[in-house]
Amino acid sequence: MAEKHATTAYSRFKNPGFVTRLRARINRGDSWLTYDLRNLLPGDRVDQDAIDELETQLLLADIGVDATQQVIGRLQTLFDGGKLYKPVELGRALREHLGSILAPCDGPLEIPDDVRPFVILMVGVNGVGKTTTIGKVAAHLKNQGKSVMLAAGDTFRAAAVEQLQEWGRRNSVPVIAQPTGSDPASVGYDALAAARARNTDVLIVDTAGRLHTQGHLMDELKKVRRVLGKQDDTAPHEVLLVVDATTGGNALQQAQQFHEAVGVTGLAVTKLDGTARGGVVFAIAQKLKLPIRFIGVGEGVDDLGPFDSEAFMSALYGDK
């Protein structure tokens, strides 16, 4: 990413109605955290059972064994030290600790006005929502008056090119594509050349889903990255890893290995509208501290917004 200069202007991704949507979708009515807390702590005193049960709830939310043990460890210390009497105190302490895990991940995607085209490379395992996220991001950038171009770098999956082209049509945004089976690096190269020629503001490069364990496919991804750098050695400016919120512990492996291979600069967490409880966000935050750029709560264009740890905690807690 380019150095921040006082003189450089940045634009941010905007989606005004998103916070309301996030609240409605992430808990589908009732917040699991507050709901569980209320049911966990019916009395007016915190006891050991309540803490044990809380551990269970965190595990159920896919926060992961490591992060859960860290949080519960801290609460246990407070409890043992006689600092947790009332349920509200436990609730507050929990929120504080969970919030402090997420805070380092605040960092919205900023697009400097003097970098053009700003190149975003989308990566991730199969079926997580890369293409859909591209469609959503493109729509919003377009609405903000930016010119956007897409590159159909998934040259493997059947009709992946057509899927991206459909998003291009919906958003009236050009899509650079080659036939299925072509070299994705070459698609990226052509697209960047086209984006430069047309002075496009943002180029988003789709890639085929791949498991982080597939060495040859990770090499292919490195090549896409390298070849993008040939025309502009600062490109790609953002390597966005997309993670599905319903993923369990494997999300950590994904994040670590993709990061090692192509230097992830930001995350997008999708499918938070399901019954997944968003725990994977904590698991990743605790291990990697990468900025979370976007969260997705549905299949429509408006179901994507910037991540903000405060707003996220508040949605999880069902604040009114």
Next chain:
Amino acid sequence: MFENLSDRLGDSLHKLRGRGRITEDNVRETLREVRLALLEADVALPVVKQFVEDIRERAVGAEVLRSLTPGQALIKIVQEELTRTLGEENSELNLRAKPPAVVLMAGLQGAGKTTSVGKLARHLRERQKKKVMVVSCDTYRPAAIDQLKRVAEQVQVDFFPSSADDKPVAIAKAALAQARKSFHDVLIVDTAGRLAIDEPMMQEISALHGQLEPAETLFVVDAMTGQDAARTAAAFGEALPLTGVVVTKVDGDARGGAALSVRQVTGKPIKFLGTGEKLEALEPFHPERIASRILGMGDVLTLVEEAERKVDKDKAARLARKIKKGKGFDLNDLADQMRQMQEMGGMAALLDKMPGGAQLPKGAAGMADETQITRTIAIVNSMTPHERQFPDLIKSSRKRRIATGSGTQVQDVNRLLKQHLQMQKMMKKFSKGGMKKLMRGMQGMGGMPPGGGLPPGFGR
């Protein structure tokens, strides 16, 4: 994070050692570790609780065989119980219905439904000589219908065209009528991914089910799914009378606890595993394989089976004798090993099955890919029997001759000789027990040797 159950149990196992019987007391701590290990493998918590309870009941009071420590006995119980819970292996599709037998696919977004339609279609066409038609009722995701069309072309089955402007139920109805008219044996129906909490979409899929009266209704789930697997499976199970499960993306390094959760929650058999993006990558379900994987023990069992089936026993025995007698591991042996490895689907396939994507020692890793194996065999074939037995003889002029003879470069010959040297060292290390013992060690939870496992055949 702990690599596997044996690591995790390390400490508490020590405490159990030397006692002849598993008691409520000495097992408590160990069971806590089992619980955490299962949670780390993404088994859903309610399933874990039930499972640990079952284990406790079976374990307490169990006699411990003389040859095992109580800890090992407990792990054996865990593995057996896990395998049992995961269910019978390899249940084929039940298509005994008036043709066309309908197979309906259901699952979350991106789970692998469309790809699985292609894989099943291919399987039925090739293995069971069925006349198969496929149809997409996914009118939502952009290009979903196109995707199935391409997939159908690839596996050479008939595709019933549909349009995103049609209603899914109408599409299903038309496809069924067509399949009947054209005497197809099987109609596989792809559907859009949907969330279990999305009421209208769940109603839509029950309507599809009512319309189609499928012989099989398969729930497709991604092996990487976390705790959500149980909740989702329960909701799909309530909305639809499921008949089976397909677990996809098993080719990754996910521990696959979702398989256990879904099996427990739905009570339906896991019928197939998706093991890759290619349309051939469909495997019958083997409970032991998934059990070992959930426990972090890799596919040791499958590996043993495969090794036993494919490895030439005589050659292996000869090699073992030779090594025992203190004779070196020569280039003939190396070439034999390479050939055996090739028969077993190559090193990559083997490595995939090893615990935690095991790594080979440095020297051997270079031989991992298929072209390397072929090249190695070619090089050895260009040597004289004497040279194969005494590789030290191979100096520069011989190297040039061998390289020319095998169509390789002198540096390839050099690399092979160096690798052979490293292998020889490794062989010495393992010659005392050999692969069999090594594997038994792993099954008995002796833990993996540092640096991961060796392919079978080595060191026998």
